[in-house]
Amino acid sequence: MEKKILIAVDQSIHSRKAIEYCIEMHSIIKNMSFVLINIQPKISDFLFHESESDQSTKEGLKEMADKNQKHSMKILGHAKNTMIKMGVSEKLIETASFPAIKGISKEILDYAKQIICDAIVVGNRGTTKLTEAFTHSITNNILEFTDTVPIWAVDGNVRAQNVMVAVDGSESSLAAVDHTAFMFSGNTSTDIMLLHVTPSLRDFCTIDFKKRSSKMEDIISKGDKQCIDSFYVRAQKIFTEAGLKKNQVHTIEVKNRISIGKTIVTQAKKHDCGTLVMGRRGTNNSFFIGSVSRYVITNAKGCAVWLVP
Numbered sequence: 134m135e136k137k138i139l140i141a142v143d144q145s146i147h148s149r150k151a152i153e154y155c156i157e158m159h160s161i162i163k164n165m166s167f168v169l170i171n172i173q174p175k176i177s178d179f180l181f182h183e184s185e186s187d188q189s190t191k192e193g194l195k196e197m198a199d200k201n202q203k204h205s206m207k208i209l210g211h212a213k214n215t216m217i218k219m220g221v222s223e224k225l226i227e228t229a230s231f232p233a234i235k236g237i238s239k240e241i242l243d244y245a246k247q248i249i250c251d252a253i254v255v256g257n258r259g260t261t262k263l264t265e266a267f268t269h270s271i272t273n274n275i276l277e278f279t280d281t282v283p284i285w286a287v288d289g290n291v292r293a294q295n296v297m298v299a300v301d302g303s304e305s306s307l308a309a310v311d312h313t314a315f316m317f318s319g320n321t322s323t324d325i326m327l328l329h330v331t332p333s334l335r336d337f338c339t340i341d342f343k344k345r346s347s348k349m350e351d352i353i354s355k356g357d358k359q360c361i362d363s364f365y366v367r368a369q370k371i372f373t374e375a376g377l378k379k380n381q382v383h384t385i386e387v388k389n390r391i392s393i394g395k396t397i398v399t400q401a402k403k404h405d406c407g408t409l410v411m412g413r414r415g416t417n418n419s420f421f422i423g424s425v426s427r428y429v430i431t432n433a434k435g436c437a438v439w440l441v442p
Contacts, residue, residue, distance in 0.1 A: 175237070209228040299330070301412075332357055
């Protein structure tokens with residue numbers, strides 16, 4: 134089955150690294166095709182209004198639009214040539230360019246749904262607070278507001294091919310497993326690690342207990358084990374149905390010492406993972422990106438984080 138990947142491109146180094154990551158994944162993921170998209174700058178509504186009654190403004194507006202179109206096509210052409218030179222067949226690459234009307238991130242998300250793509254790839258700018266910065270960052274807008282399409286956020290040079298999926302037994306984690314299984318369907322050589330960070334009492338209650346409640350810790354531990362054991366069975370079934378061998382899927386369980394997000398990032402680095410997959414939403418299933426996902430996106434370096442809604 135074809136996997137259609139939409140890559141948001143511009144002239145930044147972050148975009149270049151995202152393209153290089155996709156080329157690397159093309160060697161291990163079967164049946165990948167690509168759509169390179171560049172959204173032209175939004176032209177002022179005021180100028181559009183003025184052009185209706187002023188001929189010189191209308192002519193100037195057309196000249197501006199033509200320049201934007203030409204510049205956008207140049208960016209796309211350069212990105213396409215880069216992929217071809219690095220081994221991707223030209224017939225597997227499409228391009229798309231059009232003016233922003235609703236905003237660049239909104240245009241990208243809408244187009245992704247329109248062409249029914251399987252993932253959007255963006256360069257990760259590495260901002261420290263997504264919720265404060267996303268009005269100024271296309272990448273952060275896309276990360277925050279995707280509701281159906283997985284986002285691959287690529288940070289820097291990604292060289293490792295190891296794949297890790299962070300799981301907690303939730304439906305959001307199962308969606309992450311499903312996306313991973315789909316992308317690697319038919320692959321019989323890539324190993325996939327399922328990482329489970331065992332939660333502690335503080336992950337469920339922010340109160341700083343002076344005395345550790347061993348009874349509560351035991352209840353949480355037993356409940357988590359029952360949940361994750363059942364989850365592993367469902368996850369293995371998904372991978373098997375996708376054509377992966379049982380010995381390709383491994384489980385890693387670690388205790389949470391500091392924070393779940395930090396533990397995930399530490400384990401990904403320890404196991405030399407270039408791709409880290411996780412569910413987008415937090416435990417409350419809110420629309421906005423969860424705190425663990427936010428931490429991982431911000432702090433995972435030299436790694437591509439797949440955020441699955």
